[in-house]
Amino acid sequence: MARVTYRLYREGVLREEPFQPERLGELLAEDSARVWVDVEEPTDEELGRIQRWFSLHPLAIEDSRHWGQRPKVEVFPDHLFVVVHALSLDEGGELVDQEVHLFVGKGFLVTLRAAPPFDLSRVLERWDAQPELTRHGAGFLLYALLDEIVDGYLGLVERYEDLADEIEDRVFADEPDPAVQADIFRMKRRVVELRRLVVPLREVIDFVQEQPGLVPAELGPYFRDVADHVIRTIEFLDNIRAPHDGPRGPDLAGLEPAEPGDEEPHVVGGHHPRPHADRGDLRDELPPHAGARLAARLPVRPRAHAGGGRPVRRLQAEGLALAVCRALKVLCVAEGRERLAELKRATVSAAWELAPGAASEEEALAQLDEARPHVVVAFGPFPRLAAEAWARGVRVVADRELPGAAVARSLEEVRGLVLGTRPGGPVCRGAAPERGP
Numbered sequence: 001m002a003r004v005t006y007r008l009y010r011e012g013v014l015r016e017e018p019f020q021p022e023r024l025g026e027l028l029a030e031d032s033a034r035v036w037v038d039v040e041e042p043t044d045e046e047l048g049r050i051q052r053w054f055s056l057h058p059l060a061i062e063d064s065r066h067w068g069q070r071p072k073v074e075v076f077p078d079h080l081f082v083v084v085h086a087l088s089l090d091e092g093g094e095l096v097d098q099e100v101h102l103f104v105g106k107g108f109l110v111t112l113r114a115a116p117p118f119d120l121s122r123v124l125e126r127w128d129a130q131p132e133l134t135r136h137g138a139g140f141l142l143y144a145l146l147d148e149i150v151d152g153y154l155g156l157v158e159r160y161e162d163l164a165d166e167i168e169d170r171v172f173a174d175e176p177d178p179a180v181q182a183d184i185f186r187m188k189r190r191v192v193e194l195r196r197l198v199v200p201l202r203e204v205i206d207f208v209q210e211q212p213g214l215v216p217a218e219l220g221p222y223f224r225d226v227a228d229h230v231i232r233t234i235e236f237l238d239n240i241r242a243p244h245d246g247p248r249g250p251d252l253a254g255l256e257p258a259e260p261g262d263e264e265p266h267v268v269g270g271h272h273p274r275p276h277a278d279r280g281d282l283r284d285e286l287p288p289h290a291g292a293r294l295a296a297r298l299p300v301r302p303r304a305h306a307g308g309g310r311p312v313r314r315l316q317a318e319g320l321a322l323a324v325c326r327a328l329k330v331l332c333v334a335e336g337r338e339r340l341a342e343l344k345r346a347t348v349s350a351a352w353e354l355a356p357g358a359a360s361e362e363e364a365l366a367q368l369d370e371a372r373p374h375v376v377v378a379f380g381p382f383p384r385l386a387a388e389a390w391a392r393g394v395r396v397v398a399d400r401e402l403p404g405a406a407v408a409r410s411l412e413e414v415r416g417l418v419l420g421t422r423p424g425g426p427v428c429r430g431a432a433p434e435r436g437p
Contacts, residue, residue, distance in 0.1 A: 002039050002046045007124075009034040012135030014128050024053045028107055034137055035108040036127075038120065042112050050110055054079070056103055064101045067114050071200040073207050079105035080214070082142075082204060085197045086118035086149045087156055093163065095193055100149075102142065106213065109141040123148050133222075139215045143222045146205065150229045153198055157236040160194070163187060164240050187240075195237045202230045206345065224341050231348050239353065328352035330418055331373035333364040335380040343379050346411035352418065361385050368392070375418050378402065 006018040010032050019027070027033045037053075039046050044065070051061045057076040063069075064081065074081040086098040098118040103110040111120070126144045133140045167184060170177045209215050209223035330352050334340040340359045348354055355371035358364035361382045368376070368389060376389045379399040386396045390404030397417045398405040408414045 002041055002043050004040075004046065005036075005038040007036040009036075009127070009131075009134055012131030012133070021049070021053060028054075030107075032135075033107055034134065034141065036111070036141060037108070038111045038113065040113050040117050041115055047112075050103070054103060054105065054108060054110060060103065064103075064112055067099055069099070071197065071204050073204045079103055080208070080211070082208070084146065084149055084201060084204070086152060087194065087197060088152060089156060089159055093159075093190070095190060097197065100145075102145070104138050104142050104214065107137060109138045109145075111145070118149070120145070133219070136216055136219055137214070139219050140222075142208070142214070143219060143226065147222070147226050147229075150201070150226050150233070153194075153233040154229060154236075156194065157233055157240070160187075160191060160240050161236070191237055191240050195234065198230065198233055198237065202227065202234070202345065202348075205230060220338075224338060227345065228341055231344055231354070234348060235354050328375070328418075329355055329371060329373045330375045330377060331355040331364065331367055331371055332357045333361070333376060333378045333380065333382060333385065334359065339379065343377065343411070343414075347377055347414055347418070368394070377408075377414055377418065378405070 004021075006016075006021060007014060008016040008019050008027060010030075012034075021037075024035065027035055037050070039050065042050070042064075047061050047064060050056065051058070056079060060074060060076055060079070060081040063074060069083045071085060072083050080103070082102040082104065084100050084102065086100060088096045088098070090096050096116065098116055099114050100118055101112040103112075113120075123145050126148070127134050127141060130140070130144075164187060167180060167187060170180045170183075205223060205227045209220060209227070215223055330347060332340060332343045332347055332354065334343045334357075337359050340357050344354060344357055352375075355367055355373050358367050361384060364376070364378070364382065364385050365388060367373075368385070373394060375395045375397060376385065377397045378385060381400070382398075383402055386398060386402035386405050389396050395418075396402060396405040397408050397414055399408055401407060406417045408417055
C-alpha cells in the first residue's frame, strides 16, 4: 500500500502535518498556502486521487506510471511534470538509482518516489529552516529538492575519482594485475551510466528557471547555482571518463601501433620526459593538466594527419600501453555571473575541459595565468583580454570584433569555432599566436 505524506505551509511556515486531503481545494485557493504531497510507491488508485485533487492532465498521470525515464520536463497548462534521478553507490560500487517524479504548479508540489525511495528528510529540514524563501511558493520547494539531489552527484563523482585513482595505481604497480583491464571497462560503464542520467538535467533546470510564474526573480540565483553544479558534475565526469577511454575511444582515434624498436620519446603535454624514466618517475613528471589514457596492448605513436599529431609518450606498463595527452581547455568570460553561467552552459562539451570562468576582465586575466587555456570565449567588451590572449597564442572566440578574435554571432556558433582549435602543449607567455583554426 502506498504511503502518503501531507504538509501545509502558510507564509513560508509549516502549519499542519498532516492535513485532511479533502481540504485541498480550499487550501489551493489561498494565496499564502503552499502544499506538499508525497507518495511512496504510488498505486493507480493513489494516482487517480492525485489527479482529481490537483486537476492534473491525464497524459501527465499516464507518464508518471512509467519508471526508468530519463530526466525531463513536460509542460501542461497549469503545471509541470518533471523526472529526476537521485543517485548513490552501494557497497559494491554499483550505481543506485532513486527515480523521483514531480508535479509542480502554483502553490503545490507533488513527489512520487519509487523503491528504493530517496530520503527527503534533509529537504524537509531546509524547507522548515528558510521560511523567507519557502513563502515564494512551490518554486523554492522544487529548488531545495533539486539542490539536494545534485549535491549528491558531486559526492558521487568524488568517489568515482577515488576509484579511478586506485585503478591508475594498479596499472603502475610493480606486480601485474590481471583484473585491471576488466575494472577499467567496468569503471567506464559506470561513468557512462551516470552521465546519461545527469546530462539531460541541465536542460530541465534551464527550462524550469525560465518560468516566471514558478521561479520569481528572488529564486533565480538559486536555480542558476544548481545549474552550475550540474555543469561541474558533467565536466568532472568527462575528466574521469577521458583517462579510461579504450583504444577505440575518441581521444585515441589518432594513434597507431609503433614500429618495433622505435624508442624515440614523444612529447608529453609539451614536456620532454627522460627516455628511460621508470613508471613511477613518469607519473610524477606529468603536468597537472595531462590526462592518462589507457590504450591498447601495443606501444603507440601519433599518426600524422592534416590537423597535426597529438602529443603522446609511449610506455609499456605490464602489458598496457600508456598514452598521455593534454585535453583542450576553454575559458569562458562574460559580464556578470548570470551571463557567464549562460555562456558556460552553451559551451560545455565532452570534447574539452572548462576553466572556472570569469565575470570581469581582471578576473579573466588572472585565470589566463592560472588556468592556461587554449581558447578564450569572451562575450563582452574585453579588448585587453583579447590582445593578451592573442599575444600568448591563445585562440579567442568573441561576440564582437576584438584583436585576433574569431567572431561568434550567437551562442550556437561558439562550439564550432572552439572545435577548430588543437590542444598542443602548455600555453606560455610570449608564445607566437596560432594562425588560423
